[in-house]
Amino acid sequence: MDALMAALVAAAFAQVGDRPAWLASILADRYRAPxxxxxxxxxxxxxAGLLAAAAGALLAPRLTPEARQLFLALALLFQGGGALFPVKPPDRLAGWRLGAALTSLIGLFILAFGDGVQFIVLALAARAQLPWLAAIGAMLGSLAVIAPAAILGEAGWTGLPLITLRRIIGVLFVLAAIGLGLSALRLI
Incomplete structure (x- = not known):
């Protein structure tokens, strides 16, 4: 159950101001179908989460508990470090002629699969007895941000103070990563 909650919280924070939510707002405006x-x-x-969780489950037996904790610290550090820099606008998928459902599904899958959240899901799944709970948690946490973005539309979503929130969240991820890393190395 800890993988579910950890992934939910991490994904919700990580998606604030990130590209999947922004793309969802763009597509919801284009198709008028949030x-x-x-x-x-x-x-x-x-x-995307289930693929990352499966990879984490395959990796888990090869890692010691300390290595799993360091792996999670590294995932959080990468997510936090990335959040400290401006986010590049997502491709608007303007040339895609697959219809609203397929364009949204494939476009968001591509962004989600290449997202830092998947690295966190992989690391959490490697530590969990039930790895698939990390995927469920990440999906729910991401939806907690993506759904409002789709409902608000691009102008409403990008009008929020996302840059400031993203930087604060980035610092929190980095601090959590440092704490986990030092703990795994038994320095604190």
């Missing part, structure tokens, strides 16, 4: 974009995001996020 509910459809949210549904496609749910499937895309779950698929």
């Amino acid at each position: 509910g459809l974009v949210i549904a496609a995001a749910t499937v895309a996020l779950l698929g």
Whole structure:
């Protein structure tokens, strides 16, 4: 159960001001179907999360408990470090002619799979008895941010103080990573 909650919180924080939420807001505006974009995001996020969780489950037997903790610290450090820099706007997928559902599903899957959240899911799954709970948690946490972005639309979403929030969250991720890393090395 700890993998579910840890992934939920980490994903919710990580998605603030990140590209998947921004793309969801763009697609919801284009297709005037925020509910459809949210549904496609749910499937895309779950698929990407389950792939990362499966990789974590395969990696887990090869790692000591300290190595698993260091791996999670590294994932949090990468996410936090990335959040301290401006986010590049996502490709608007303007040339895609697959329809609202497939464009949203494939576009959000590609962004989600290459996202730092997947590295966190992989690291959490490597530490968990039930790795798939990390995928469920990450999906729910990501949706907690992506759904409002889709409902608000691009102008409403990008009008929020996302840069400031992203920097604060980045610092929190880095601090958590330092604490986990020092603990894994038994320095604190």
